Amino acid sequence: MPTAGHHHDHAHEHADGHGHARGAEPAAVVARAEALCRERGAQFTALRREVLDAVVASGKPPGAYDIAERLSRPGRRVAPVSVYRALDFLMELGLVHRIASRNAFVPCAHAHGASENVVFLICRTCGAIDETTSPEMESGLGKTLARAGFTPAHSILEVEGDCGACRGKALAGAPNGP
Amino acid sequence: MPTAGHHHDHAHEHADGHGHARGAEPAAVVARAEALCRERGAQFTALRREVLDAVVASGKPPGAYDIAERLSRPGRRVAPVSVYRALDFLMELGLVHRIASRNAFVPCAHAHGASENVVFLICRTCGAIDETTSPEMESGLGKTLARAGFTPAHSILEVEGDCGACRGKALAGAPNGP
DNA sequence: GCGGAGAGTGATACACTGTAACAAAGGCGC
DNA sequence: GCGCCTTTGTTACAGTGTATCACTCTCCGC
Numbered sequence A, B: 001m002p003t004a005g006h007h008h009d010h011a012h013e014h015a016d017g018h019g020h021a022r023g024a025e026p027a028a029v030v031a032r033a034e035a036l037c038r039e040r041g042a043q044f045t046a047l048r049r050e051v052l053d054a055v056v057a058s059g060k061p062p063g064a065y066d067i068a069e070r071l072s073r074p075g076r077r078v079a080p081v082s083v084y085r086a087l088d089f090l091m092e093l094g095l096v097h098r099i100a101s102r103n104a105f106v107p108c109a110h111a112h113g114a115s116e117n118v119v120f121l122i123c124r125t126c127g128a129i130d131e132t133t134s135p136e137m138e139s140g141l142g143k144t145l146a147r148a149g150f151t152p153a154h155s156i157l158e159v160e161g162d163c164g165a166c167r168g169k170a171l172a173g174a175p176n177g178p
Numbered sequence C: 001g002c003g004g005a006g007a008g009t010g011a012t013a014c015a016c017t018g019t020a021a022c023a024a025a026g027g028c029g030c
Numbered sequence D: 001g002c003g004c005c006t007t008t009g010t011t012a013c014a015g016t017g018t019a020t021c022a023c024t025c026t027c028c029g030c
Helices: A026-040 A046-057 A064-071 A080-092 A135-148 A164-173 B026-040 B046-057 B064-071 B080-092 B135-148 B164-173
Strands: A096-099 A104-107 A119-123 A129-132 A151-162 B096-099 B104-107 B119-123 B129-132 B151-162
Touching: A026 A046, A046 A064, A046 A080, A046 A104, A064 A080, A080 A096, A096 A119, A104 A129, A119 B135, A129 B135, A135 A151, A135 B119, A135 B129, A135 B135, A135 B151, A151 A164, A151 B135, B026 B046, B046 B064, B046 B080, B046 B104, B064 B080, B080 B096, B096 B119, B104 B129, B135 B151, B151 B164
Parallel strands: A119 A151, B119 B151
Antiparallel strands: A096 A104, A119 A129, A151 B151, B096 B104, B119 B129
16 A cells, blocks of 8 residues: 555544544654754654654554665665664654564654653554553552662563454454353 | 573572572473473473573573574584574473563573563663563553553563662762762 | 765665475374 | 374575665854
8 A cells, every 4th residue: 555544443542541642643743753853953854754654654563674665666765774764763752662572663652751661552453553651550560670679771561462442343253252 | 601601690689579589490490391391292302401401591691593503513503493493382381481672582480370471670781681570560550451441462571771780780880979 | 155074864785583395303103 | 114293404585673884965164
């Protein structure tokens, strides 16, 4: 699908209170990116914008090579290494996260700067990756780390399972009852 | 270091109550492996034992290619693919875990079967990876997942930071006070 | 405008990580 | 022994990420 379809498979609205839309408007993301770039004296170049767009618009989190392919057309080849550089930059800005268990990238969906610890919900059925936070989890983890004498710098928490929408579909389609 | 040096860099004892030694005796690990294999009618072959030994004995969590190199000698080459197969097998048995953020493998250090959710503490200084559990974190996370309507299958939680020993050393060596 | 410095990109090559496919060897029950 | 399955060997390949160097572009001071 060469056209930027921007459809979001995960239809369940967030029930908790971290207040943000998962499939944020690309325009808003771009605006934030420009602000962050100004702030640090960096450039929000065409390539970086295109890579960010690709991550935001993609239905399922793309890999770096997917993005490279997506941005390449006859007459203009974008090498994976360029994509990696752009992704590194966007990750430093906190606009993009890397999913270690999938080698994929997702747009950051929370107002960055508040809490550094996020939880990724990876649906093994539809492949969508949702992002949320869990203050309770965080405090519990903090206690455990303190007990172990470990000073955390950053952490990754990725949960694989079934999102509400897919679980609903599976139950509706299955012959055996819930 | 071709000899199985089995030194453990992380000297801090666990303060919590999940009661197990991190650098478990290889003999005990092997015994458990044999029991698990009998249980499922699988074979605990020489290769699998060697791969398990390599993971247990290694000071820092090795990658698959490290293990392959370690097991290879002039006259006997162990291909990475063989190591991957052995590792997959050992992971199914729950004897080995994979660290997604490092592409490395660690021996499972807890009495497997109790709680499936473990926390990996990755020291960015000495590279050692400790494993623990956090029931508080788990319950907090469970609430968040329930709120989001997400049904978890399994999750990975990897915290990078400084272990107590390394942090102590850093403070002792640094000119500026704590 | 001009020129230098640094940021950003292109391009190639390479290292590292993991898997597919098929053949060969070994264990186990009969 | 024979058939069947598990396990391993071997080769080739796909996927992921980095190193290096050259080139372009932008910004900034002059």
